[in-house]
Each structure stands twice: as structure tokens, then as C-alpha cells.
Amino acid sequence: MIAKDTIALVRDRTDIVAVVSESVPSLKKQGRRFVGLCPFHKEKTPSFHVNPDSGLYHCFGCKESGDVFTFLERIEGYTFAEAVRFLGERANVPVHVEHTAASSDADRQRREREALYGAMQVAAAFYEAQLRDHPSRGSALDELARRKLDPASETAAAFRVGYAPPGWDGLATYLRRQGVSPAVAESVGLLVPRANATGYYDRFRHRLMFAVCDAQGRVVAFSGRALGPIPGDDARDGGREPPKYINSPESPIYTKGATLFGLWQGRHDIRHEAHAILVEGNFDVVSLHARGLRHVVGSLGTAFTADQARLLRRFAADVTLLFDGDAAGRKAARAAEASCDAAGLDAKVALLPDGTDPDAFVREKGRDALDHVVRQARGLLEYLIDVELDESFSAADLRERAARIERVAAMLAKQTDPVVRGMLKAYADYAASRLDLVRSAPNAFGALERKVLSTARARVELGPRPSEARVRPRRPGQEERKAIVGALLDFPALLNDSEIKGILDLLEGESARIVAAIRQCTRAGARGEMTFDSAEFLAQMAPPIQAFASARLAAPAHETIDEARSTVMANARKLRETNVALEAREAAMDQRRHAGDWDAEVERAKHIATLVRERNGLGGR
Numbered sequence: 001m002i003a004k005d006t007i008a009l010v011r012d013r014t015d016i017v018a019v020v021s022e023s024v025p026s027l028k029k030q031g032r033r034f035v036g037l038c039p040f041h042k043e044k045t046p047s048f049h050v051n052p053d054s055g056l057y058h059c060f061g062c063k064e065s066g067d068v069f070t071f072l073e074r075i076e077g078y079t080f081a082e083a084v085r086f087l088g089e090r091a092n093v094p095v096h097v098e099h100t101a102a103s104s105d106a107d108r109q110r111r112e113r114e115a116l117y118g119a120m121q122v123a124a125a126f127y128e129a130q131l132r133d134h135p136s137r138g139s140a141l142d143e144l145a146r147r148k149l150d151p152a153s154e155t156a157a158a159f160r161v162g163y164a165p166p167g168w169d170g171l172a173t174y175l176r177r178q179g180v181s182p183a184v185a186e187s188v189g190l191l192v193p194r195a196n197a198t199g200y201y202d203r204f205r206h207r208l209m210f211a212v213c214d215a216q217g218r219v220v221a222f223s224g225r226a227l228g229p230i231p232g233d234d235a236r237d238g239g240r241e242p243p244k245y246i247n248s249p250e251s252p253i254y255t256k257g258a259t260l261f262g263l264w265q266g267r268h269d270i271r272h273e274a275h276a277i278l279v280e281g282n283f284d285v286v287s288l289h290a291r292g293l294r295h296v297v298g299s300l301g302t303a304f305t306a307d308q309a310r311l312l313r314r315f316a317a318d319v320t321l322l323f324d325g326d327a328a329g330r331k332a333a334r335a336a337e338a339s340c341d342a343a344g345l346d347a348k349v350a351l352l353p354d355g356t357d358p359d360a361f362v363r364e365k366g367r368d369a370l371d372h373v374v375r376q377a378r379g380l381l382e383y384l385i386d387v388e389l390d391e392s393f394s395a396a397d398l399r400e401r402a403a404r405i406e407r408v409a410a411m412l413a414k415q416t417d418p419v420v421r422g423m424l425k426a427y428a429d430y431a432a433s434r435l436d437l438v439r440s441a442p443n444a445f446g447a448l449e450r451k452v453l454s455t456a457r458a459r460v461e462l463g464p465r466p467s468e469a470r471v472r473p474r475r476p477g478q479e480e481r482k483a484i485v486g487a488l489l490d491f492p493a494l495l496n497d498s499e500i501k502g503i504l505d506l507l508e509g510e511s512a513r514i515v516a517a518i519r520q521c522t523r524a525g526a527r528g529e530m531t532f533d534s535a536e537f538l539a540q541m542a543p544p545i546q547a548f549a550s551a552r553l554a555a556p557a558h559e560t561i562d563e564a565r566s567t568v569m570a571n572a573r574k575l576r577e578t579n580v581a582l583e584a585r586e587a588a589m590d591q592r593r594h595a596g597d598w599d600a601e602v603e604r605a606k607h608i609a610t611l612v613r614e615r616n617g618l619g620g621r
């Protein structure tokens with residue numbers, strides 16, 4: 001734990017503009033704030049705002065926002081404590097970790113973890129050295145040559161490509177000499193205890209090695225690929241064919257489903273492209289990196305998990321799943337859907353010809369051909385609908401058909417956005433209309449559903465009925481209250497203005513709570529001036545308010561307090577007028593809610609679906 005006062009002192013003594021400028025050279029002063037090109041997403045016109053008064057930044061393009069600590073966490077991958085320590089050093093503020101009972105425990109844990117990272121670091125250097133010098137490294141170099149990977153390249157260095165020598169204790173001996181305890185090496189899976197003797201042996205033997213890094217660039221695991229036999233040596237592990245890949249087991253520093261292979265190496269490109277490509281194999285990641293496609297990550301031998309999706313979402317909102325078009329690829333795409341959905345990742349699918357992996361494809365056809373495949377990617381949900389309702393549907397048995405229908409129905413039902421749901425529904429109709437069972441039905445998917453399910457006598461829960469999926473009306477006066485709150489955030493000192501105090505009872509609910517919090521976080525300084533603690537204020541706000549408030553604090557809409565005051569007064573006037581008419585409008589709103597809004601939404605969705613179908617050459621079917 002770092003003391004709250006220390007954190008506040010470091011924040012006060014740090015010039016956020018100077019820190020941000022180092023990563024955002026385009027930052028320029030504009031009125032009270034600074035504006036530049038966002039480092040978190042790709043853009044041509046600046047929408048990244050930094051306000052030295054509030055100490056906050058906000059991007060109107062990708063909605064990234066926070067204070068100087070958050071900025072370093074996101075840009076450099078620091079933890080919060082690391083960011084405080086780093087800035088403390090710059091600002092000459094000593095940062096001590098408080099030694100309470102709990103934190104000395106935390107301290108011990110930190111030291112233990114550092115020992116684990118240290119062991120991995122030593123092992124990575126060992127494997128790299130063996131690839132340069134070991135007499136048996138020939139088959140590792142052959143494998144790299146076959147993949148057209150230069151062991152002296154930047155890519156090889158970035159992935160710490162190395163060689164685990166044959167024999168049983170090459171690494172074990174080296175670690176002992178370097179003072180790494182075998183127990184530590186065992187807990188990160190580098191060494192394995194001997195079953196019926198004392199001592200340990202190397203987990204990775206005669207393998208081509210890649211380091212797996214976490215989001216901070218620390219080596220947390222290894223992936224080792226099997227190699228061809230060493231000439232003149234036929235005594236391989238009991239004569240059995242070794243597994244193609246061996247990966248480190250999970251450990252206190254490595255959780256398989258929460259790490260992405262290549263994220264660290266590709267993070268700048270992923271942010272810059274605002275897009276990532278997900279592949280299945282580790283070699284695919286390395287191979288694409290070597291060909292200049294660095295916004296590529298691998299899921300480390302698991303299905304794409306929700307944790308991995310959330311990790312990736314911190315760097316980009318769009319992902320293209322680049323999979324093999326075979327059954328395994330379909331299965332992987334289906335598994336990725338829920339994860340992308342949970343993380344808010346917009347997912348597309350790009351398919352390679354059957355039996356080809358990205359590495360082989362890019363080596364044979366070149367980078368342009370791969371770019372082309374990626375550009376041809378289609379929406380993941382459309383792809384999954386196609387998979388369920390393809391030609392094999394008619395041949396499937398009744399139970400299989402019902403299961404597929406249910407999966408499509410569930411996908412449609414899950415969409416809360418009526419526009420997206422309308423488009424997907426249109427797509428499902430199109431896909432169903434190709435099937436023998438329901439040719440030329442206007443509502444083909446619905447017809448298919450009724451036909452199959454009534455035959456199967458299966459009951460499925462369908463999505464929310466149209467009448468339930470009503471559109472939430474905007475509360476009257478909301479815009480005015482928002483304008484008032486915004487102006488007060490621009491100049492919290494307005495809360496001391498007697499005229500302003502008089503209109504505050506016009507606020508209610510959320511807006512009243514926000515204003516109370518602004519007041520609570522505003523203090524008189526030494527010379528009677530008002531200071532506003534934006535960090536404390538934001539900590540009290542619910543996420544949606546936080547988003548609005550941090551944007552506003554980073555990019556105030558008013559340049560002077562007088563402008564802000566007139567905004568407050570003008571909106572207070574409107575709010576008074578609105579209040580008079582409020583009850584009548586509420587009633588009218590209620591009625592509309594029951595009748596018209598849904599139909600309007602459906603019409604809009606249909607219109608958009610038609611446009612999309614026309615664009616894709618599906619019109620008229």
C-alpha cells in the first residue's frame with residue numbers, strides 16, 4: 001500500500017502534459033487544454049484531450065480516459081504502484097510502501113513472484129545462448145530455415161527464440177550455477193522432479209523455444225516445438241514420437257487462458273491499427289511478425305477465452321479470427337463468439353483454405369495474399385449462422401437440426417440492439433431460404449424454426465418479445481440537467497455563486513448526486529482559491545457518469561467562468577419551463593412506449609438490412 005497523501009503529492013507535482021507529450025508528440029495547446037493524436041487508436045484528426053487543470057486525459061474517438069497514472073499503466077503496462085513509483089522518482093517524491101502486517105505479507109509475495117520472473121529470465125537467456133553455440137542446435141536452425149526465419153532477426157530476438165539442448169540437466173545445471181533454486185524453477189515448470197530419485201530434470205529437451213510474455217513484457221512461460229532427430233542419435237525418449245508442442249504448465253505467474261502470445265511484441269501495432277488478428281498457433285504469430293504483420297496474437301493452445309478477449313480489448317476493439325476453414329476452425333470460431341461478446345470485441349472471421357495454417361500460407365503466397373484474406377473477413381455472427389444453416393442442415397437428423405435452430409435463435413435473441421438484431425434476422429432468413437425445407441418463404445428462418453421444432457416437439461425459449469424490447473425514452477429535462485452539470489464540472493467554483501446556488505434545487509436524481517459530489521471534492525486552498533480533486537470525485541461516480549465526467553474534465557466546453565455561468569442560467573430557465581409541461585409529456589410518452597416505437601425500430605432495421613444485402617449482392621433473393 002502506498003499512502004494516499006503520497007499518491008496525491010506525486011500527482012500534484014507531476015505535469016501530465018509533459019508525461020503525455022513523450023508518447024504524443026502531436027500534443028498542442030488549445031484554449032485551456034491540449035489536443036493531439038490519440039496514442040490508443042488510429043486517427044488522422046486529433047481527438048485526444050489533456051487538461052492540466054484537472055490532470056485528466058480523454059479521447060473522444062476511443063473513449064480512453066484517466067489520470068497520469070492510468071496513462072502510464074495503459075501505455076507502458078505498469079501496475080498502479082509502478083506508475084506511482086516511476087513518477088515519484090521523476091518528481092523527487094520518495095514513495096514508500098507502508099509496512100502493515102498485510103503489506104509485509106504482500107511484500108513477501110512480491111519478492112517470491114520476482115524470484116519466479118527471475119528464473120524465467122535466466123532460462124530465456126540460456127535457451128538463446130544454446131541456439132548460438134550448442135553442438136546439437138543444427139535441427140533447430142534447420143527448422144527456422146524451413147520456416148524462413150532468420151535466427152539473427154529482430155523477430156527472433158523479440159520472441160526470445162532459443163534452443164533447449166538434449167540431455168536431461170543442461171538447464172538444471174545452468175540454473176544451479178546462476179543461484180536459481182530448483183524449487184523456484186520447478187514452480188514455473190522449467191524443471192521436473194525425478195520420480196524415483198532425488199533431483200530434477202529439464203522439462204524442455206531438444207526443442208525450438210519461444211518465450212511467452214505477459215502484458216508487461218516479462219517472460220512467464222515457454223513454448224517448445226519438437227525437432228527432427230539428432231543425426232547419429234536414436235535413443236530418443238523411449239522411442240516414442242514426442243508431442244509437437246510442449247508448453248509450460250500454469251504457475252503463480254502464468255495463467256494459460258489469461259495470456260495472449262505476441263501481445264507484448266505487437267501491442268504498439270495493435271493499438272495503432274485499432275485491430276488485432278487472432279491465430280491458433282504460436283509459430284503463426286512469429287511467422288506473421290517476421291513478415292511485418294505485427295498486430296497478431298495467439299491464444300496459446302486454448303479456445304479464445306473471455307479473459308483473453310478482455311485483455312485484447314484494452315488494446316483494440318476489433319479482432320479478426322484467422323482460422324482454418326475446417327471443422328476445428330468452425331469449432332474455434334463458435335467458442336470465440338461468447339468471449340468476444342462478453343468483452344465487447346467486434347469480431348470478424350477470415351478463413352484460410354482447408355488444411356493451411358497462416359504460417360504456411362504467408363510463406364507460399366506472400367503477405368499481400370494474406371492481407372487480402374484478412375480484408376475479406378465477414379462478421380462472426382453471420383459466419384456462425386452460415387455454419388449452422390449450410391447444405392449439411394438438410395442432411396442432418398432431426399435432433400441435430402433442432403440444436404442448430406436453437407443456436408441461431410439464441411444468437412438472434414441475445415442481440416439487444418434492434419438494428420443489429422434486424423440485420424442478423426434478415427441474414428438468417430437469407431441463409432434459411434437456401435435450404436430445401438423452406439425455399440422461398442418470406443420469413444424463411446421463422447418457417448424453418450416452426451417446421452423443425454414442431455416436428456421435434458421441442459420447446460425453445462425465444463428471445464424477448466417485441467413488446468418487451470421497448471426503447472427507453474429519454475427523460476424530459478435530461479439534456480438541460482446534463483448541460484448544467486457539465487458547466488459546473490468546467491468551473492466547480494460556480495458552486496459558490498449565490499445565484500447558481502438558487503437554481504440547484506431544479507436538479508434531481510443522478511444530477512443532484514453529481515453536484516453534491518463536486519461540492520464535496522472542492523476545497524478552499526491556502527489563499528482562499530478553490531481546488532477540485534478530480535480523482536476523488538471520479539472514484540465516487542458510477543461507470544457511465546465517470547465516462548461523461550472524465551471526458552468533460554479532460555476537455556472542458558467553456559473557456560471562461562462567465563460562459564459557464566450563462567450556460568447554467570440558460571438551462572435552468574429551460575428546465576423550469578420543462579417542469580411545467582412534464583407530467584403531460586410523461587403520460588404521452590407512456591402511451592407511445594406501448595404502441596409505436598417498436599414498429600419504427602423494426603422498419604429502420606429492415607431498411608438497413610436491405611441496404612446491407614444490396615451492398616453484398618444479396619438483393620432480390
Ligand SMILES: [Zn+2]
Nearest residue numbers: 038041059062
Ligand atoms: Zn483514442
